[in-house]
Amino acid sequence: MPVHGQVKIRTSAEQKAARERERAEKLQLYLTEYESILNNRQLTDLFALLKQTENTLINHPDCFTLWNIRREVILKLDNDKQKEYLQKELQITQLCLKSNVKSYSCWNQRQWCLKQLKENFDLNLYQNELQLCQKFLEIDERNFHCWAYRYYLLEHLCPSSSSDIETFYDNELTFLRSTIGHNLSNYSAWHYRSKYLDKLLEHNPIRRSNLLLKEWELVLNAVYTDCSDQAAWFYLRWLLFKQLGVESITETEHIKPLEELDEIESENKWCMLALCQLWKEKKINDDKRRNYLERLANHIDTDRAAFYRDQI
Amino acid sequence: MFEGLPREYDVIVVGTGMVESILAAACARNGKTVLHIDTNEYYGAEWASFSLNGLIEWTQMQENPKIDINPQDDTEKILPIGNPLNVFRNVELKWNIEKTNEQTTTTENESIKPITLDVLEKQSRKFNIDLTPKLYYASGGLIDLLVQSNVGKYCEFKLVSRLLFERNGQIDNVPSSRADIFNSNDISLIDKRLLMKVIMNCSSMAIEDLNEEHDIPFIEYLKKQKLNDTLCHLIINSISMVDYNASTKEGIIKAKRYLDSIGRYGNSPFLYPLYGNGEMCQCFCRLCAVFGGFYFLRFPLAGFTIDSLNNQCTGIVSTTGERFRARDMVICNNSFLESVSSNKNVIHRTVLFTNKSIKSSEKEEVTYLRLSAQNKTGIHIIEVGFGPGCAPDGFFLLYIFQESSSENTDEIIEQLLRLTGDNFTRDNILGQLTFDQVDTMSTSSSSSTLSKLIVTHGPDGSIDHDSAVEAARNLFYEIYSNREEFLARAPDPEDIIIEGTDNTDETNNTDETNNTDETSTINTATDDTLATKTNTDTEAL
Numbered sequence: 001m002p003v004h005g006q007v008k009i010r011t012s013a014e015q016k017a018a019r020e021r022e023r024a025e026k027l028q029l030y031l032t033e034y035e036s037i038l039n040n041r042q043l044t045d046l047f048a049l050l051k052q053t054e055n056t057l058i059n060h061p062d063c064f065t066l067w068n069i070r071r072e073v074i075l076k077l078d079n080d081k082q083k084e085y086l087q088k089e090l091q092i093t094q095l096c097l098k099s100n101v102k103s104y105s106c107w108n109q110r111q112w113c114l115k116q117l118k119e120n121f122d123l124n125l126y127q128n129e130l131q132l133c134q135k136f137l138e139i140d141e142r143n144f145h146c147w148a149y150r151y152y153l154l155e156h157l158c159p160s161s162s163s164d165i166e167t168f169y170d171n172e173l174t175f176l177r178s179t180i181g182h183n184l185s186n187y188s189a190w191h192y193r194s195k196y197l198d199k200l201l202e203h204n205p206i207r208r209s210n211l212l213l214k215e216w217e218l219v220l221n222a223v224y225t226d227c228s229d230q231a232a233w234f235y236l237r238w239l240l241f242k243q244l245g246v247e248s249i250t251e252t253e254h255i256k257p258l259e260e261l262d263e264i265e266s267e268n269k270w271c272m273l274a275l276c277q278l279w280k281e282k283k284i285n286d287d288k289r290r291n292y293l294e295r296l297a298n299h300i301d302t303d304r305a306a307f308y309r310d311q312i
Numbered sequence: 313m314f315e316g317l318p319r320e321y322d323v324i325v326v327g328t329g330m331v332e333s334i335l336a337a338a339c340a341r342n343g344k345t346v347l348h349i350d351t352n353e354y355y356g357a358e359w360a361s362f363s364l365n366g367l368i369e370w371t372q373m374q375e376n377p378k379i380d381i382n383p384q385d386d387t388e389k390i391l392p393i394g395n396p397l398n399v400f401r402n403v404e405l406k407w408n409i410e411k412t413n414e415q416t417t418t419t420e421n422e423s424i425k426p427i428t429l430d431v432l433e434k435q436s437r438k439f440n441i442d443l444t445p446k447l448y449y450a451s452g453g454l455i456d457l458l459v460q461s462n463v464g465k466y467c468e469f470k471l472v473s474r475l476l477f478e479r480n481g482q483i484d485n486v487p488s489s490r491a492d493i494f495n496s497n498d499i500s501l502i503d504k505r506l507l508m509k510v511i512m513n514c515s516s517m518a519i520e521d522l523n524e525e526h527d528i529p530f531i532e533y534l535k536k537q538k539l540n541d542t543l544c545h546l547i548i549n550s551i552s553m554v555d556y557n558a559s560t561k562e563g564i565i566k567a568k569r570y571l572d573s574i575g576r577y578g579n580s581p582f583l584y585p586l587y588g589n590g591e592m593c594q595c596f597c598r599l600c601a602v603f604g605g606f607y608f609l610r611f612p613l614a615g616f617t618i619d620s621l622n623n624q625c626t627g628i629v630s631t632t633g634e635r636f637r638a639r640d641m642v643i644c645n646n647s648f649l650e651s652v653s654s655n656k657n658v659i660h661r662t663v664l665f666t667n668k669s670i671k672s673s674e675k676e677e678v679t680y681l682r683l684s685a686q687n688k689t690g691i692h693i694i695e696v697g698f699g700p701g702c703a704p705d706g707f708f709l710l711y712i713f714q715e716s717s718s719e720n721t722d723e724i725i726e727q728l729l730r731l732t733g734d735n736f737t738r739d740n741i742l743g744q745l746t747f748d749q750v751d752t753m754s755t756s757s758s759s760s761t762l763s764k765l766i767v768t769h770g771p772d773g774s775i776d777h778d779s780a781v782e783a784a785r786n787l788f789y790e791i792y793s794n795r796e797e798f799l800a801r802a803p804d805p806e807d808i809i810i811e812g813t814d815n816t817d818e819t820n821n822t823d824e825t826n827n828t829d830e831t832s833t834i835n836t837a838t839d840d841t842l843a844t845k846t847n848t849d850t851e852a853l
Contacts, residue, residue: 181495224501225494225508257501264505 030060037066046073050085054092061096061103071112082116089113094132101136107145111152118156126157141179147188151195162203169200177218184222187231194238201243212248215239220257223271227261233270237277246281254278269301276311314634317606321345323791324628324638326613327396327645329357330777331768333596334784335643337463338799340603342792347636348600349611349628351396354590355597357645358399358749358770359444361590364436370443371405371745373397379631381614390629391762392615396647399770401658403747427667427742438704440588441663444749444771445694445711447472447582447680450573453781454592455583461799466595470700472582476671476681477550479542483671483681483731486550488581489574503543510537510547514567522561530563531556549684553775555715556686584678584694587701592777616642618762625765641791643766646752657751659773662721664710665743670695670728670736680775683727689715691724692775707742715773721746753779766791 033056040049050073053066060066074085093110097103110129117125133150136143159168173196179189197215201208219239222232240249249255255278262271272292279285290312297308322344325336333355336348354360362370381390412430432439448455448469458464475486479498487496488511493504526533530552534544548554552566573581585591601607612631619626627637670679676699683691694711696702703709712724729738752769766787772779788798 182491184490184494221494221501221504224505226490227505260502261505264502264509 026059030056034063034066037069041069046076049073057092057096058099061100061106064105067105067109070109074116086113086116097136101140101143102145104145107149111149114152114156123157126153129153130157137179141183142186142188144188147192151192166200166204169196169203172196173200180218180222184226185229185231187234190231190235194235194243197243212239212244215243216254224261227265227268227271230270233274237274240274240278241281249278249282251282251284255282267300269296272296272300273308280311313612313632314630317608317636318345318347319635320637320639321347321606322638322640323347323643324636324641325349325643326628326648327357327768328352328355328593328597328609329645329768329770330359330593330596330780331784331787332357332643332645333593333600334457334781334799335768335788336605337461337596337599337603338784338788339792340600340605341461341799342796343603344640346600346605347608347638348597348605349608349613351393351611351613351648353610355609356443356590356593357396358647359442359589359593361440361442361588364433364439364441366436367439367441367745368405368433371403373403379614381629381631381633383620384635387620388626389618389620390615391618391625393613393648396645399647399750399752401748401750403745405743405745407743409742429743432665432704432707432742435704438701439709440590440702441709441745442589442702442711443661444589445696445713446589446771446777447584447694447775449569449776449778450576450581450583452569452573452776452778454777457781457799458595460801461599462801462804463595463599463799466598467591468586469577469583470586470678471578471580472584472678472680473578473580473675474671474673474677474679475550475580475582476679477546478681478683478731479545481731482733486546488551488570489579491579499543503540506538507543507546510534510539511551511567511571514551514564515571517564517568519565522564526560526564528560530554530558530560533560533563549682549690553682553690555684555689582680584696584700588696613648616644616762616765623762625762638764641764641766643768643787646767646769647750649767657716658748659713659716659751659771660721660748661746662710662712662724663745664712664725664741665745666708666710666736666740667706667742668736668740669697669708670710670732672735682775683724689718691719693728713773 037052053070057066077085090113093106096106130153133146136146159165176189176193179186219232219236223236258275276289276292279289293308293312297305323339323346325332325348328350336346340346383390407429410428412428413425476483477486487493531544534547551570552563554563554566570581614629614631617626617629617635625642627635629635678700679695681693691714695708697708698705751772753772785798
């Protein structure tokens with residue numbers, strides 16, 4: 001222990017009190033700033049307003065009104081200034097996103113900036129944004145804001161020539177496959193996979209049976225690996241009923257593997273539900289279907305009893 | 313030599329191995345005055361890490377002449393120490409490369425000059441070679457202790473990124489997480505489900521759930537879950553890491569530990585310290601010094617002083633006759649007592665210096681391969697390279713050891729070479745160090761015939777440190793009874809207030825270490841092997 005002066009260590013009660021003090025100070029500061037901004041809103045010194053709102057937003061990125069005010073101000077600027085400030089805006093939102101990666105208003109602001117800049121479409125800009133998305137996804141691969149933003153970017157980056165489009169879609173599907181490979185609970189990844197699969201099939205219907213076969217293998221792999229993960233099951237049902245269509249569903253290829261899974265995992269509600277829906281569409285195993293639905297309603301998933309009974 | 317060094321302490325600790333260092337830190341943390349010494353000129357004792365030149369020197373270690381000390385009066389007896397380096401036997405270092413390239417006049421083909429020893433020696437400091445290589449379970453005793461005590465801020469780790477096992481005459485990646493199993497092309501759908509089921513069961517089972525149906529051997533239990541031979545081997549060898557005759561209880565508990573550790577810092581359950589395992593002892597010594605412990609390396613130790621009236625150990629005596637007194641206890645490593653030489657249990661350790669990884673990869677990996685079979689004990693193989701700062705770029709260290717030695721080193725290397733095929737051959741082995749390490753765990757007892765002398769043991773043949781941490785904890789409670797806290801968390805700087813100043817961000821006392829001689833320092837400024845961050849590959853501790 002040191003020789004100079006007495007050393008005291010804060011107790012947890014004191015730590016708590018210190019934290020409370022800090023929070024109260026922060027709140028006070030925010031309220032003062034906020035009031036001041038609202039008062040200044042109608043004044044002509046636009047740049048000062050931008051500065052003020054910027055300072056506040058960096059600490060409190062979720063304040064819708066402040067972002068609104070910024071949009072108002074930027075639109076009032078003339079064209080060259082506007083472009084410059086839109087670029088700056090992107091940097092500011094990036095700073096704010098650091099403190100809250102899931103801020104609705106930040107992502108919204110970014111998208112608004114890109115929309116404003118769209119007249120001078122800059123490939124580099126969009127590529128940079130894509131890189132940024134990549135970084136954010138590395139931090140949290142299930143950040144749905146980031147996914148939605150990425151989707152928006154890809155819409156604009158989509159090439160126009162027919163041959164390029166297919167490669168573009170294929171690349172995206174490969175990326176989604178590897179994301180799912182890291183974590184098959186990634187609902188966003190499965191969701192966007194369904195979107196891109198749709199697009200690809202629309203663009204090139206010849207590949208349909210091949211692609212759908214591969215998809216079926218993929219999703220079957222997923223539900224066998226983790227039969228309680230709902231993301232995979234939702235995708236499975238979409239694939240069967242919305243993509244393949246009832247006529248293309250066969251007993252050997254589709255129903256049997258699920259029945260086998262059901263044998264190993266007899267109380268799995270997802271598997272049972274999927275089977276009930278399949279049996280219904282194919283008009284087979286009606287007794288078994290009713291039995292399963294009863295069991296689901298009465299024992300296995302009683303919270304959703306009415307849902308199951310409706311299907312009987 | 314001992315000017316300025318106090319002669320009386322609460323605790324004197326002899327040996328800077330893992331158990332002793334944890335104990336020294338725990339005592340100092342609780343306000344005891346501690347003198348921590350080692351007869352070596354390096355920290356870590358049996359757990360130390362060396363540069364290449366340091367290791368070569370160590371293999372040529374000299375025995376210090378014994379000096380007899382006479383008791384100073386009738387009430388005193390002297391217990392002389394043995395040579396602590398006697399725990400190492402049959403130390404052999406062989407090189408398969410030339411010492412140096414002759415200065416020939418040839419100008420052709422500079423690039424295919426074979427590597428020579430002097431080239432390696434020039435890069436000596438880039439090597440950090442462990443005498444006792446170990447891995448750290450992410451949710452295991454030592455990592456928890458590092459986090460709880462905040463000693464973790466003194467060290468950095470890398471994730472053991474690649475786990476391998478033997479399958480069909482080759483070495484493959486171990487699929488143990490959900491993502492691994494999902495992405496594997498070698499397991500059928502049904503097998504994936506069965507494997508996941510067993511894994512989830514092991515993870516979620518509590519000790520209380522184990523009942524009579526678990527009294528069967530683990531391998532039978534796994535077969536009952538309908539797993540095929542390959543998957544049974546996977547779980548026994550690479551997830552539970554037990555021998556084939558292990559009980560179900562043991563298998564499940566160990567599987568649980570493995571599975572609980574996945575995901576804490578990344579997709580692997582193990583960490584490996586940057587710059588080698590020797591760092592760990594130094595981290596605990598550092599904490600001890602921060603709380604006022606005194607350090608003295610290359611201490612000229614002759615023996616222990618004993619009060620002959622009540623057979624109590626009272627302290628230590630140097631070869632020059634200076635005595636240092638311990639009020640509460642003397643803690644000393646087994647290796648200093650003469651009895652070690654009679655011990656028969658040994659761990660055979662091997663370090664191979666290689667210029668290629670046993671399995672190629674696009675990026676830097678820290679690899680762990682466990683080999684086992686029916687009626688054989690597990691063989692641990694750890695490969696480290698440039699990534700964790702243990703070898704220069706392009707070179708690797710391959711550590712090989714067994715839980716309890718039943719196999720011959722050459723046979724093990726043969727087995728490994730058969731598995732690696734053309735990818736890694738004998739030509740890639742540049743040098744080989746082999747030695748036997750006496751397993752002092754089986755002979756240690758916390759109480760010797762003397763009171764107030766606590767004897768600690770050295771490392772065992774397991775892959776982790778749990779036995780060392782447990783031993784340290786138990787010994788601490790023995791000395792100070794359960795009322796004292798074992799390695800409480802050190803306070804964060806913001807929470808320390810120095811009275812007499814208003815200012816609440818005074819720094820704490822990390823800069824105050826108590827040095828005596830030039831020969832004993834733990835000063836952070838000089839030693840470039842001490843890191844001060846807590847970043848692992850993916851997350852902070």
